[in-house]
Amino acid sequence: MLITEQELDTLFSWIEEYDTIIIHRHVRPDPDAIGSQLGLKVLIQNAYPNKRILAAGTSIESLTWMGKMDDLSKDDYKDALVIITDTANQERIDGAHYDEGAKLIKIDHHIVVDEYGDLQIAYPEATSASQLITEISQRSNDRLPMTDEASELLYAGIVADTGRFLYSPTPDTFEAAKVLVGQDIDTRQITDRFSETAIKEARFQGFAYENIEFHEEGVASLLITREIMEDYDISEDATNIVLNIPSNVKGMYTWVNFIEQEGDNPKYRVRLRSKGPAINHIAQAHGGGGHAMASGAKANSTEEMEEIMKELKEITTEYKANLA
Ligand SMILES: [Mn+2]
Structure with missing residues (x-):
């Protein structure tokens, strides 16, 4: 259990106080x-059927199975409580007017x-924002009881x-999962959603397996150009599915995808991952940030892309030297 009593008290009293609650994410x-x-939306709506609980942001097709966003206008924010989940910095908040409510909460x-x-x-x-929302329900003394939905x-x-549950789950992760699995939900159906692949995505994975470069320093890299995305009919978001292929390859400790952008500013979006050395300082040095083992950055030129590769090779070589 992570959240302090004081934080919970404030959160529950503000949820109680405001009739309109708007929830954003990244x-x-x-x-x-x-x-x-949407989990938080459902919990609050269930406990307070007379309040207006709204979800803000653009919908993306691949996740419509989870639910829909609401249409919002500036007027909705008057005297509203605004809650942002899963979003480290304000630039990444999806949806306008989030700072025009009466109170703002970050989770x-x-x-x-x-x-x-x-x-x-x-x-x-x-390990997730959803874990924190589950903890909030669990410690709400029935003010926000868990529901199946x-x-x-x-x-x-x-x-x-x-x-x-592969990437560093903690006792708190399983504590939350235990609560959720205890409800009437079909966990098999939910996990199947993540394993299902469209044919074009399977073909794109084939491209990735063929073209990932495995460098002797323990770094794997893949360049995904606009042309490749067009050839395979893959959206930029969907290119994510090949990101973690190198995680299972022996001798690889860090890996990176460079995704070509439409304009030159930036030229490449950079996804960095590691199972060894921390890579977030490299991301920070190149206009991004994130977790120690999972970060994002930007490269404004082919030269900057090469710089990032050089830096990754250096820290990975150093990491490998200290392993023995
Ligand atoms: Mn998250």
């Missing part, structure tokens, strides 16, 4: 962003890079952010 949402956002599990909000429930030790959403968020 742009380019993943299942944890949507799961924590997040990323490293704190931007302290925003009147209340911050920010715990990098949590919320459980499905939150379970999907936890499964996604932990890579199906």
Whole structure:
């Protein structure tokens, strides 16, 4: 259990106090962003049927199975409580007007890079935002009791952010999962959603397996050009499915995808991952940030892409030298 009593007291009293509550999450949402956002919405709506609880942000097609966003206008924010889940910095918040409510709350599990909000429930030790929402329900003394619908959403968020409990789950992760699995939900159906692949995605994975470069320093890299995305009919978001292929390859400790952008500013979006040395300082040096083992950055030129490769090779070589 991570959240302090004081944070919970403030959170519950503000939820009680406001008749309109608007929940945002980050742009380019993943299942944890949507799961924590809509999971919290369902929990509050269930406990307070007379309040207006709204979900803000753009919908993305691949996650419509989790639920829909609401249409919002500036007027909705008047005297509203605004809650942001799963979003480390304000630039990444999806949807306008989030700062025009009466109060702003951040609930997040990323490293704190931007302290925003009147209340911050920010715990990098949590493996997902959905885990924190589950804890909030669990410790609400029945003010926000768990429901089946919320459980499905939150379970999907936890499964996604932990890579199906593979990436460093903690006792708190399983504590939350235990609560959710105890509800009447079909966990098999939820996990199947993550394993199903479209044919074009399977073909794109074939491209990735063929073209990932495995460098002797223990770094794997893949360049995904606009042309490749067009050839395989794959959206930029969907290129994510090949990111972690090198994680199972012996001798590889860090890996990176460079995704070509439409304009030159930046030229490449950079996804960095590691199972060895921390890579977030490299991301920070190149216009990004994130977790020690999972970060994002930008490269404005081919030269900057090469610089990032050089830096990755250096820290990975050093890491390998210290292994023995
Ligand atoms: Mn998350």
